Amino acid sequence: MEPRGARRVAMQAGLLFALLAGVLFAAFPVFWMATSSFKTNPEIFELPPRVITEHFSFDAYWSILSNPVDVRFFVNSYIVALSVTILTLVVAIQAGYAFSRFQFPFKRTLNIVIVSVQAVPPITLLIPYFGLIVSLGLYNTYPALILTYMVFTLSYAIIMTTGYFNTLPRELDEAVKVDGGGPMMALWRILVPLSIPGLVSVGIYTFMIAWNEYLFALTLTRTEDMRTVPIGIQLLMGQHSYRWNEMMAMSILGSLPVLVLFLVFQRYFIGGLTTGAVKN
Amino acid sequence: MMNVVDAAPRQTLWRGLTRQAAGPAGRRLEPYAFLSPTLVILLILMLWPIGSVIRYSVMNNVILEKAPVFVGVANYVGIVTSPDFWVAVRNTSFFTAVSVIAHLVLGMAFALMLNNSLLGPLAKAVFRALFILPWLFTVAVIAVLWRLLLNPNGVINYVLQGAGLMDIKVEWLANPSMALYAVTLINIWSGYPFYMMSLLAGLQGISSDLYEAARVDGAGAFQRFTHVTIPQLRPIIVSIALLDVIFTTQQFALIWLTTGGGPINVTEMLSTFTYKLAFNQYEFSVASASAVIVLVLSMVLAFFYVRSQRMAD
Numbered sequence: 001m002e003p004r005g006a007r008r009v010a011m012q013a014g015l016l017f018a019l020l021a022g023v024l025f026a027a028f029p030v031f032w033m034a035t036s037s038f039k040t041n042p043e044i045f046e047l048p049p050r051v052i053t054e055h056f057s058f059d060a061y062w063s064i065l066s067n068p069v070d071v072r073f074f075v076n077s078y079i080v081a082l083s084v085t086i087l088t089l090v091v092a093i094q095a096g097y098a099f100s101r102f103q104f105p106f107k108r109t110l111n112i113v114i115v116s117v118q119a120v121p122p123i124t125l126l127i128p129y130f131g132l133i134v135s136l137g138l139y140n141t142y143p144a145l146i147l148t149y150m151v152f153t154l155s156y157a158i159i160m161t162t163g164y165f166n167t168l169p170r171e172l173d174e175a176v177k178v179d180g181g182g183p184m185m186a187l188w189r190i191l192v193p194l195s196i197p198g199l200v201s202v203g204i205y206t207f208m209i210a211w212n213e214y215l216f217a218l219t220l221t222r223t224e225d226m227r228t229v230p231i232g233i234q235l236l237m238g239q240h241s242y243r244w245n246e247m248m249a250m251s252i253l254g255s256l257p258v259l260v261l262f263l264v265f266q267r268y269f270i271g272g273l274t275t276g277a278v279k280n
Numbered sequence: 281m282m283n284v285v286d287a288a289p290r291q292t293l294w295r296g297l298t299r300q301a302a303g304p305a306g307r308r309l310e311p312y313a314f315l316s317p318t319l320v321i322l323l324i325l326m327l328w329p330i331g332s333v334i335r336y337s338v339m340n341n342v343i344l345e346k347a348p349v350f351v352g353v354a355n356y357v358g359i360v361t362s363p364d365f366w367v368a369v370r371n372t373s374f375f376t377a378v379s380v381i382a383h384l385v386l387g388m389a390f391a392l393m394l395n396n397s398l399l400g401p402l403a404k405a406v407f408r409a410l411f412i413l414p415w416l417f418t419v420a421v422i423a424v425l426w427r428l429l430l431n432p433n434g435v436i437n438y439v440l441q442g443a444g445l446m447d448i449k450v451e452w453l454a455n456p457s458m459a460l461y462a463v464t465l466i467n468i469w470s471g472y473p474f475y476m477m478s479l480l481a482g483l484q485g486i487s488s489d490l491y492e493a494a495r496v497d498g499a500g501a502f503q504r505f506t507h508v509t510i511p512q513l514r515p516i517i518v519s520i521a522l523l524d525v526i527f528t529t530q531q532f533a534l535i536w537l538t539t540g541g542g543p544i545n546v547t548e549m550l551s552t553f554t555y556k557l558a559f560n561q562y563e564f565s566v567a568s569a570s571a572v573i574v575l576v577l578s579m580v581l582a583f584f585y586v587r588s589q590r591m592a593d
């Protein structure tokens with residue numbers, strides 16, 4: 001048994017080494033970003049680099065949060081991302097219901113269109129969007145971003161909601177019909193409440209796409225008061241390329257919603273899967 | 281099987297709708313009423329714009345000119361005879377090929393580590409959360425973060441110099457012979473967690489009987505990997521790699537925020553090339569021709585993707 005034990009120890013040591021190398025690769029950049037946000041600017045490129053410096057402070061965060069221009073980036077991002085999420089869910093729930101519960105001509109064609117939409121390059125749409133948004137008088141407004149983001153959030157959301165509705169038995173719809181309710185009632189009173197865990201994860205994923213979008217925000221808005229967080233980070237980079245601590249603080253603040261949602265997302269996603277498993 | 285955060289929905293991205301509903305047929309127009317918001321959005325924001333960009337690409341000086349004239353394929357000829365376009369094609373190919381291969385190798389390595397039976401449940405959860413970190417940051421954050429790390433006076437140069445691997449400070453993102461490698465490295469870092477999660481879900485779904493049978497047949501660890509693991513994961517590998525190719529060839533923000541396609545044009549991609557034609561040089565017609573070429577490329581890849589999915593089903 002002795003060699004086997006030794007081999008096991010060697011394997012454990014090898015695995016531990018590989019895991020730590022992985023952590024270094026995956027997490028060190030993030031760790032460095034976090035610690036840099038607490039440094040003063042001269043300390044950022046100090047040699048040798050240090051993790052904790054004597055001037056450890058939250059000053060960089062304070063200067064972002066007390067600057068109305070920077071705060072506006074966050075407000076804009078929240079307005080746009082929340083609007084996109086709500087609108088996407090409302091539209092996708094109805095489309096998902098149609099796909100899950102009805103047979104109709106061109107269903108298959110429409111299905112292929114919705115699936116293919118995801119592969120259309122944003123850069124291809126950008127030029128016509130620019131013309132369209134300008135001619136609609138929406139250039140540099142929230143609706144310009146909300147509408148264009150929905151093109152990319154919608155197809156994913158429809159596919160997912162269709163999948164969730166497909167797991168719910170049709171007898172539920174029948175029961176509503178027996179009670180004299182129409183399809184609207186079956187959808188909003190029965191299917192939607194039962195699909196909440198799935199819809200929450202669709203919503204969170206939609207929020208993340210909208211929160212992170214860069215190309216359309218760059219091109220379809222112009223003034224500082226309409227810019228979103230990703231553009232705000234870029235603007236900070238351009239104007240004050242030397243204020244690294246503020247750039248890192250802004251990056252951390254800009255990542256917080258997604259980091260927080262990730263934890264919620266994880267829980268809800270597993271929740272949604274287990275309810276599905278019980279039904280099967 | 282699927283205690284996975286994001287991988288599972290991304291994998292089902294293209295499926296889900298294909299299953300036919302078998303319920304009672306409603307009144308004829310009812311489904312279209314439910315679909316009308318979707319149809320309106322697709323019409324205005326997808327079909328019409330694609331029609332426009334194709335129309336722009338055969339006209340002269342659209343958007344800026346009041347009365348553009350039809351010029352046929354002149355804009356396309358302009359694009360494919362431009363050396364800059366072929367530089368962008370070459371860079372995009374390198375960037376995509378290296379990224380996809382590295383994503384696959386790293387994603388597999390991380391997934392295998394996390395799937396190892398030597399790891400307890402708590403350790404597994406902790407390492408999984410740490411390994412997935414790069415996926416949680418938006419591209420603007422990834423760009424500034426790596427600009428900090430790769431700064432000539434930054435921590436990466438310090439470590440490499442300290443280890444004796446370099447004797448000068450390299451300007452990773454500003455050095456013409458380094459910049460393409462640097463942006464590819466950043467893209468590798470930001471993209472592997474998606475593979476890791478997808479492959480981990482796949483690994484957890486492989487029956488242990490298969491490994492037992494292979495062991496009985498005298499297969500070693502490496503043979504079990506090549507003869508059981510890889511064939512079992514093949515559908516997942518094909519589908520995520522194709523998705524990755526589609527999205528990596530379209531990558532814009534990461535390049536734009538780190539190098540802007542420079543220095544000179546060593547990191548110019550098809551996306552930045554097209555963007556600059558339109559919004560820096562206001563050559564909207566030529567840019568549209570380039571945008572249509574990118575679209576056709578993506579659609580060809582999407583076709584293979586959908587076909588691979590159908591075969592997997």
